[in-house]
Amino acid sequence: MKAVHFGAGNIGRGFVGQLLHEGGYELVFSDVAAPLVDAINAESEYTVHEVGDGGGETVVTDFRAINSKENPDALADEIATADVVTTAVGPTILRFVSPSIIAGLALRDPSLPPLQVMACENAIRATDTLRDEMMAQAGPAWDALAARAVFANTAVDRIVPGQPEHSGVDVYVEPFYEWAIERTPFGDSPPHIPGAHFVDDLAPYIERKLFTVNTGHAATAYFGAQAGIELISEALADPAIAAKVATALEETSALLAAKFGLDPSELTAYRTRILERFANPALPDTVWRVGRQPLRKLSRHERFVGPAAEAADRGIPVGGLVAAMAAALAFVDEHDEQAVQLQEQLRHSTPEQFTEEVTGLGSGDALYPAVVDVVRARQDELTA
Numbered sequence: 001m002k003a004v005h006f007g008a009g010n011i012g013r014g015f016v017g018q019l020l021h022e023g024g025y026e027l028v029f030s031d032v033a034a035p036l037v038d039a040i041n042a043e044s045e046y047t048v049h050e051v052g053d054g055g056g057e058t059v060v061t062d063f064r065a066i067n068s069k070e071n072p073d074a075l076a077d078e079i080a081t082a083d084v085v086t087t088a089v090g091p092t093i094l095r096f097v098s099p100s101i102i103a104g105l106a107l108r109d110p111s112l113p114p115l116q117v118m119a120c121e122n123a124i125r126a127t128d129t130l131r132d133e134m135m136a137q138a139g140p141a142w143d144a145l146a147a148r149a150v151f152a153n154t155a156v157d158r159i160v161p162g163q164p165e166h167s168g169v170d171v172y173v174e175p176f177y178e179w180a181i182e183r184t185p186f187g188d189s190p191p192h193i194p195g196a197h198f199v200d201d202l203a204p205y206i207e208r209k210l211f212t213v214n215t216g217h218a219a220t221a222y223f224g225a226q227a228g229i230e231l232i233s234e235a236l237a238d239p240a241i242a243a244k245v246a247t248a249l250e251e252t253s254a255l256l257a258a259k260f261g262l263d264p265s266e267l268t269a270y271r272t273r274i275l276e277r278f279a280n281p282a283l284p285d286t287v288w289r290v291g292r293q294p295l296r297k298l299s300r301h302e303r304f305v306g307p308a309a310e311a312a313d314r315g316i317p318v319g320g321l322v323a324a325m326a327a328a329l330a331f332v333d334e335h336d337e338q339a340v341q342l343q344e345q346l347r348h349s350t351p352e353q354f355t356e357e358v359t360g361l362g363s364g365d366a367l368y369p370a371v372v373d374v375v376r377a378r379q380d381e382l383t384a
Helices: 010-022 034-041 072-080 091-107 126-148 203-226 232-236 239-260 264-278 287-291 305-313 319-329 337-348 351-359 368-383
Strands: 002-006 026-031 045-050 057-061 063-067 084-087 115-119 149-151 154-157 171-173 178-182 197-199
Touching: 002 010, 002 072, 002 091, 010 026, 010 045, 010 057, 010 084, 010 171, 010 178, 026 034, 034 063, 063 072, 072 091, 084 091, 091 115, 091 126, 115 126, 126 149, 154 203, 178 203, 203 232, 203 239, 203 264, 203 287, 203 305, 203 319, 232 239, 232 264, 232 287, 239 264, 239 305, 239 319, 305 319, 319 368, 337 351, 337 368, 351 368
Parallel strands: 002 026, 002 084, 026 063, 045 171, 084 115, 115 149, 178 197
Antiparallel strands: 045 057, 154 178
16 A cells, blocks of 8 residues: 655654554655655654653654655656545645646546545645645546545644754654544545544534644744743643633633534543643743744634634634734744734734734624724734
8 A cells, every 4th residue: 555645744754654654554755845855765764752641652664755846757656556645735735736646646547446635734624625726727637537536534633843953854743643534435445544533524523623722722822922931831831821721712612512512521621631732841842833824823714713703603702712813913923924924914904904804804793893902902012
């Protein structure tokens, strides 16, 4: 069995690649970073180090890497004979990997079982997004290619912090992980990934993860940065910050319970487990890494505005989520392009313009007035 994985970074090697290896797949990593591709090809094995309570080590073998920019034909050949294709490149990059998968499908023997495609991204229905990109780019040729692949959405969860210096291609991760995959698209032939679990309805898993893990992680980063704290674990050790993050997650849990009928006591246990993971002192994760790209994280269907807008429409309190958005507005990092752009937009927009352009909210949304107020407050700080 063979799997082609787009994105040979830390998530690719330390999560998706590890589980595919444990499932018995030969691994082909695809990336555009030439030094990383060369470093992977220089090794015959790498180790995934799980740090913290319950952690262990997994040695990954039987892999190679292809520079998709320099060797697109070789990548298409690999995809043509693969069993599985996965991605961990970021939702906005899916359109750039689509041509390679299209090229591989065009070369694929129609008698082979369909290629099993899964986008493992922090986004709702990312695999659908990938398939839609492929359909649009293939045009009329898509009808002939569609039968050669099946597409399943996934929900993925594992904290992979910034890596220690001189770690090479080894990866340091937390012990916990979750990979939930839609069962239905595969019929009776799901991919063999022992560490994953297959579910009939993925939506609750995706939103529980995004609106608890992603919301909580980013909220911790922004509150921590606001307090001048460097590490995520140290931020959560501050009782005031821990209380603010807990409040925001109580609000997202209330939405999840109302929307999907999830058990509130199970959601409480899930929140507790998530916060314990963030507080793991063995993970040297910084508020700057987790808080990067604040404009994206403040957009309409992301981790703050997405759940807060739905909760506000249902009459569920959202004060904790709005406070986290206010902290995000105060995120200043000269090394992060979006953080710089965020502060520039705040300086040159009206509160209403900023709210509509960045968050996608309009005056008819129940959440809109509260967000306009925190935007105005941040702008007052900048001009004081």
